[in-house]
Amino acid sequence: MNELKDTELLLKTLEAIHDGAVDAILTITEWGIIETVNSSTESLFGYSRSELIGSNVSMLMPSPYRDEHDAYLESYRNTGLKRIIGIGREVVAQRKDGTIFPMHLAVSEVNVGERRVFAGFIRDHTDLKKYEEQQASLGRIIEDSLNEVFIFDSETLYFIQVNRGARQNLGYTLQELNKLTPVDIKPEYTLDQFRAWIRPLLAGEMEKLELSAVHVRKDGTTYDVDINLQVSTYLSKPVLVAIALDVTQRRIAERLLKRQQEEMQDELKRQVEARTAELRQAQSELVLNEKFSMLGKVSGGIAHEIRNPLNAVKTSAYFLLNAKNPSPEKIREHLERIDRQVSIADNVITALSDVAKLPEAERSPISIESLIRDVVASANIEANIQKVFKFPDKLPHVMADEHQIAIAFRNLVRNARDAMPDGGTLLIEARVEGDRVVISVIDTGVGISEENLQKVMDPLFSTKARGMGLGLSITQAIVEKNLGSLEVESNEGKGSSFHITLKSES
Amino acid sequence: MIVSRMSDKLHRILIVDDDVDILANLSDILGDIGYETVTASSGPKALEKIDETNVSGDCRFDLCLVDFKMPGMDGVELLELIRSKQPKLPAIMITAYAGDDGDRRALAAGTLEVMKKPVDIKALLGMIDEAISS
Incomplete structure (x- = not known):
């Protein structure tokens, strides 16, 4: 049943x-x-x-x-x-x-x-066939791709599948590659480094990794690649798929471009340096010319300033030697003239050495009023010039080198005198400004043109028939050595004012 | 040696220099050998002296000695003005400068000779004598 x-x-x-x-x-x-x-x-x-x-x-x-x-x-x-x-x-x-x-x-x-x-x-098998054909086409496309496609085991890292482009470029057969890992063709990585690098990909933290690397061929030669790496499955196994693009040509082009840029920069730099050198050369030539021109001015100035007293000495000597019955007074007059002119020539030389080496100021408290009165008294000021002094009572002493500062004021007083050949007023006044004393030497003379005002302090600049143009530059140097300052203002045709500021005795 | 004078006629010389010592010396030397000298310490003053002689008509200058570099009007400028008043007045320029530019300007203004300082007096006297007698 x-x-x-x-x-x-x-x-x-x-x-x-x-x-x-x-x-x-x-x-x-x-x-x-x-x-x-x-x-x-x-x-x-x-x-x-x-x-x-x-x-x-x-x-x-x-x-x-x-x-x-x-x-x-x-x-x-x-x-x-x-x-x-x-x-x-x-x-x-x-x-x-x-x-x-x-x-x-x-x-x-x-x-x-x-x-x-x-x-x-x-x-x-209609659908399967279609699928297989697609797969085959896809496989062929990948196989034939000029990109290098690598499929490798995500655990052992051994290559499972490598397309023809990669095999040909690397020079390995697939059988050989099956025993290699990406590290074998990327010697700059250790296995541990490579595993560490792909970890975020395997952990699903990243979808894709990109890398620029160098691949080593079987024959030891190398080429540059840009690589995209992704996780995929191949025959039901988790694998990593790397698509690498041989960028050797691109890198070569990039290097060439970079080198060209560098060469261009070098060339530009070289040109700039050459131009700079030329400019420096031109500049030093200018400076040299300037020095020669200065030397010319100095020698011209010296020649003039020395020849004038020499001329006086020589003519007096001629008179003394040749005059018929000169009176004793005449003889004495000429001897005195010779003596005076020799001093003038000596002063010129002293002025030159003063410029060359102005001694350090030995500053001590001095009475500026008595010093200036002495300077004015010895300046041979003609009677048509009225001398006016305005000094406040109890003017403090100033800190200065007495000898040097006397030269500075003598130059200013002489300039004021020379600026007033037809007479005028020489006003010298002093005032206290904080811990300083300002002394002004003011004339009602010809004044200084705006153009010349810039140059009056320059050595060898002069508008006078006599003199080398050293007076104001020496004065300025002296004032600076004495920790003071010199200022000038002028109205052409009306007169000039020179102000020397010096520290008071503390 | 004193240069002897050929003529007995009193010759008048105008000396222009801003250096009073030079004026005095040249005046003494020329006076000692028989010239009459007039001195001026600037260009304008020299022109005044010339104008004075023109007003009086007589006692015109026979020669002028002019310093090149003077404050204000220089020697060349002065000579150019003198030419307008007394075209035939012989002039000798004295200069302390070694440059050629002043010489050219001086000669262009009708200077007989440009003498360099310090002046060779004998040469100067010879030149003055020659200029006055010709």
Whole structure:
């Protein structure tokens, strides 16, 4: 009972499986005549069950297989040589509407009682084929890509797949590469460094890593690459996919560009330096010319200032030697003149040495009023010049080198005198300003033009017939050595004012 | 040696120099050998002296000795003005400068000779004598 029930159940189950199967299942006789089909067979081929059963199975095949199928069967019957049975393979089939499609066919040989039948299990491979073709194309595209594509194991790091572009550039076969890791072609990395670098990628913290690196070929030569690295799966395994672009040419171009830029900069720098050197040269020539011109002025000035007293000395000497019966007074007058003119010449030389080496000021408290009165008294000021002194009572002593500051004031007083050949007023006044005393020497003379006002302190500048133009520059130097200051203001045609400021005795 | 005078006629010489010592010396030397001298310490003063002689008509100068560098009007400027008053007055320029520029200007203004300081007196006297007698 139970056995019967079990058989019934099995039959029902098999029937259900047979009809409900996704795959088309059919059986044929040894001679190729279809005996059974399931529903999937009908829907796959577009024939009805009645059309199929009793027909030769070759109806489901396109030419030339359709015509050859009977011969296959005959050959099997005769030789027993299995070409498909128990193996299964990819074949093509033809629907009732004539379309041809790929399918997977598995054939098993079954004995039903005394009879031998063949059962065919057919799976439509249209979609799979398409997918495989796409995959193949994609694979070919990757394989043929000029980019270098590396697939390597995310754990062992061994290369699994490397495309042709990379293999050719590196000079390794795939078999060789299967035993290498990225570190083997990136010697600047250690395995630990590389693992550390890809960790964020494997941890899912980053989608992509970018890297500029150097690849080493099998022959030891190197090339520059820009690499993009991503996680992917290959044959169900997590892998890393690196796409590397050989940027050697680009780097060469970049280096060339950089070198050209550097060369250009160097050239520019060189030109600037050359120009600067030229300017320096020109400048030093100018300075030299300036020095020569100064030397010329100095020698001209010295010549003039020395020749005038020499002329006086020489003419007096001539008179003394040649005069007929000169009176004793005349003789004395000429001797005195010689003496005076020699002093004048000596003063010129002293003035020159003063400029060359002005001694350090030995400052001590001095009464500026008595010093100035002495200076004015010895300045041979003509009667047509009125002398006015305005000194406040209890003027403090100033700190100055008495000898030097006397020279400074004598120069100012002489200038004032010379500025008033037709007479005028020489006003000398002093006033206290904080811890300083300002002494002004003011004349009502010819004044100084605005143009010349800039130059009056320059050595060798003079508008006088006599003198080398050293007076004011010496005065200024002296005042500075005595920690004071000298200022000038002037109104052309109305007169000039010179102000010397000196520190009071504290 | 005193240069002897060929003529007995009293010759008048105008000496212009801003250095009073030079004026005195030249005046003494020329006076000692018989010239009459008039001195002026500047260009304007020299022109005044010339104007005075023109007003009186007589006792015109026979020669002038002029210093080149003087305050205000220099020797060349003075000579140019003298030319307008007394075109034929012989002039000798005395200069302490070694430059050629002053010489050219002086000669252009009608100077007979430019003498350098310190002056060779004998040469100067010879030149004065020659200038006056010709």
